[in-house]
Amino acid sequence: MPRDPDRTRAKILAAAVTEFAANGYAGSRIDRIAARAGANKRMIYHHFGGKQDVFEAVLADRLTTESATEDLVRLWMHEALERGDGDIVGLAERRRLAVAQVESVRTAQGEGALPNDLDPSFLAMARLALDVFPLAFPQLVRVYGDNGATSNEFREAWTGFLQDWYKPRERSRAKPRLKLDRDGVARAATRPGQPRRP
Amino acid sequence: MPRDPDRTRAKILAAAVTEFAANGYAGSRIDRIAARAGANKRMIYHHFGGKQDVFEAVLADRLTTESATEDLVRLWMHEALERGDGDIVGLAERRRLAVAQVESVRTAQGEGALPNDLDPSFLAMARLALDVFPLAFPQLVRVYGDNGATSNEFREAWTGFLQDWYKPRERSRAKPRLKLDRDGVARAATRPGQPRRP
DNA sequence: CGTTGGAGTAACTAATTAGTTACTTTGTCC
DNA sequence: GGACAAAGTAACTAATTAGTTACTCCAACG
Numbered sequence: 001m002p003r004d005p006d007r008t009r010a011k012i013l014a015a016a017v018t019e020f021a022a023n024g025y026a027g028s029r030i031d032r033i034a035a036r037a038g039a040n041k042r043m044i045y046h047h048f049g050g051k052q053d054v055f056e057a058v059l060a061d062r063l064t065t066e067s068a069t070e071d072l073v074r075l076w077m078h079e080a081l082e083r084g085d086g087d088i089v090g091l092a093e094r095r096r097l098a099v100a101q102v103e104s105v106r107t108a109q110g111e112g113a114l115p116n117d118l119d120p121s122f123l124a125m126a127r128l129a130l131d132v133f134p135l136a137f138p139q140l141v142r143v144y145g146d147n148g149a150t151s152n153e154f155r156e157a158w159t160g161f162l163q164d165w166y167k168p169r170e171r172s173r174a175k176p177r178l179k180l181d182r183d184g185v186a187r188a189a190t191r192p193g194q195p196r197r198p
Numbered sequence: 199m200p201r202d203p204d205r206t207r208a209k210i211l212a213a214a215v216t217e218f219a220a221n222g223y224a225g226s227r228i229d230r231i232a233a234r235a236g237a238n239k240r241m242i243y244h245h246f247g248g249k250q251d252v253f254e255a256v257l258a259d260r261l262t263t264e265s266a267t268e269d270l271v272r273l274w275m276h277e278a279l280e281r282g283d284g285d286i287v288g289l290a291e292r293r294r295l296a297v298a299q300v301e302s303v304r305t306a307q308g309e310g311a312l313p314n315d316l317d318p319s320f321l322a323m324a325r326l327a328l329d330v331f332p333l334a335f336p337q338l339v340r341v342y343g344d345n346g347a348t349s350n351e352f353r354e355a356w357t358g359f360l361q362d363w364y365k366p367r368e369r370s371r372a373k374p375r376l377k378l379d380r381d382g383v384a385r386a387a388t389r390p391g392q393p394r395r396p
Numbered sequence: 397c398g399t400t401g402g403a404g405t406a407a408c409t410a411a412t413t414a415g416t417t418a419c420t421t422t423g424t425c426c
Numbered sequence: 427g428g429a430c431a432a433a434g435t436a437a438c439t440a441a442t443t444a445g446t447t448a449c450t451c452c453a454a455c456g
Contacts, residue, residue, distance in 0.1 A: 002452095002453095003402090003403055003404075003451090003452065003453080004403095005402075005403060005404095008403080008404085023224065024222060024224060024225070024279060025225070026221065026222060026224040026225035027222070027223070027224030027225075029442090029443070029444090030443075030444060030445085031442095031443075031444090039404085040403095040404060040405055040406080041405095041444095041445090042403095042404070042405070042406090042445095042446085043403075043404065043405090045444090045445070045446085046402090046403075046404080047403095050444080050445075051444065051445090074279065076335060076337075076338065077275050077278070077279055077334070077335075078279070079337060080275070080334060080335050080336060080337055081222060081272065081275055081276070083337070084336055084337070085336035085337045085339065085340045085346055085347060088337050088340055088341065091340075091341065094341045095341055098341050098342050102342075115363070117362075118359065118362060118363055119359060121342055121343060122355070122356065122359040123359075123363075124342065125331070125338070125339070125342045126328060126359070126360075126363070128331075128338065129327050129328050129330075129331035129335075130324060130327050130328070132327075132331070132335070133323070133326075133327035133330070133331070136275070136278060136334065137274060137275075137278050137327075137330070138278060138282055138283035139274075139277060139278055139281070139282070139283045139286050140274065140323070140326065141283065141323070142283045142286055142289075143286065143289065143292045143293055143296050144296050144300075144319055144322065144323045145319060148283055149283060157320070158320065161316065161317060161320040161321075161324075162324075164315075164316060165313070165316055165321075165324070200422090200423090201421085201422060201423070201432090201433055201434075202433095203432075203433060203434095206433080206434085227412090227413070227414090228413075228414060228415085229412095229413070229414090237434085238433095238434060238435055238436080239414090239415090239435095240415095240416085240434075240435070240436085241433075241434065241435090243414090243415070243416085244432090244433075244434080245433095248414080248415075249414065249415090
């Protein structure tokens with residue numbers, strides 16, 4: 001197989017994304033990244049420098065996406081835990097995306113799909129917070145209800161709830177989506193219109 | 199100084215809370231916990247078992263509180279990253295607290311302080327999500343605006359925004375709290391009524 | 397061609413770290 | 427008062443792991 005430094009670098013980066021998303025900085029292993037990339041460990045130092053540099057490269061590569069996927073949210077969490085809000089990697093690019101999202105909120109407000117008397121920047125952040133929460137804190141979802149955060153039941157119920165909240169004027173029938181059982185524990189009701197398989 | 203196993207155990211646990219909140223599981227060091235506790239490392243194994251057991255003891259001890267503090271949120275993040283939503287420690291106690299919070303949401307709905315046509319369980323979770331977000335993802339707050347998540351400016355603006363959103367009927371004047379500067383980057387305006395020191 | 401420098405490999409090192417061993421001290425109960 | 431178990435200490439071990447050394451290989455360029 002022919003040499004191809006760019007491909008090697010890319011394979012290492014991809015392996016590092018997986019490793020760091022799964023294990024965080026301290027929990028990640030250079031050897032494991034090398035193994036998964038099918039590359040020699042020495043190549044990581046050759047192409048990136050050191051562990052810290054690989055981590056930063058991962059952040060720079062993957063920290064900006066339209067929709068919040070599980071891997072991305074985990075990287076955000078690791079970023080926050082390791083680095084706080086100082087020295088944000090790829091800030092300019094990320095701001096550009098944020099501004100675009102604020103813009104789309106503004107449009108939605110114009111169309112009556114979102115409350116138009118709230119600040120669009122904060123509203124965009126709030127939407128992000130509510131989207132990210134179940135991915136970031138699945139155990140808290142389980143504390144408030146029985147359905148796992150990744151289950152279809154929960155996802156649909158949560159999306160429905162958010163839509164009702166976002167569009168306060170048009171609250172149609174919107175009756176409780178959860179009911180409490182005898183122990184006072186929340187349980188998702190099947191969504192209306194959702195076929196239940198027998 | 200007299201022997202006091204309970205006190206030793208408590209000191210170790212307190213040191214472990216700090217260590218794990220700061221560094222997560224993989225990043226935490228048994229030696230550091232021992233040093234901070236002023237105890238011998240061996241005592242950690244004596245009183246708890248192993249590193250994993252100390253971690254679980256920390257989770258059980260600190261995972262339930264009324265208000266979300268920074269340490270608690272960091273522990274929640276580490277818990278989610280390390281353990282996902284399986285095998286939740288102290289589930290019963292945490293559910294009890296969640297139910298109480300849902301109850302207080304229900305009361306607030308009755309008083310008109312919260313929209314009364316939304317499911318109280320989901321509304322309680324949403325409030326938690328919005329409270330926790332700035333503590334969990336300070337870097338994203340910085341992407342959407344200039345004020346740090348811990349600054350008074352941000353905290354007050356965020357609280358104000360949430361109150362306006364929670365009480366949709368009584369939206370008073372509520373004009374944008376953020377304005378975009380020439381780069382399209384959000385900036386918090388000083389809150390009305392907030393004295394600005396010269 | 398041949399030489400030069402980046403790409404790649406294998407084996408090593410130095411440090412760190414969870415967990416243990418083998419021991420001493422202390423309080424308590426008879 | 428002495429026996430016994432729990433509380434505590436210091437030094438050790440075995441494994442892991444980031445980073446290095448000292449090489450070989452290959453391709454392009456003159």
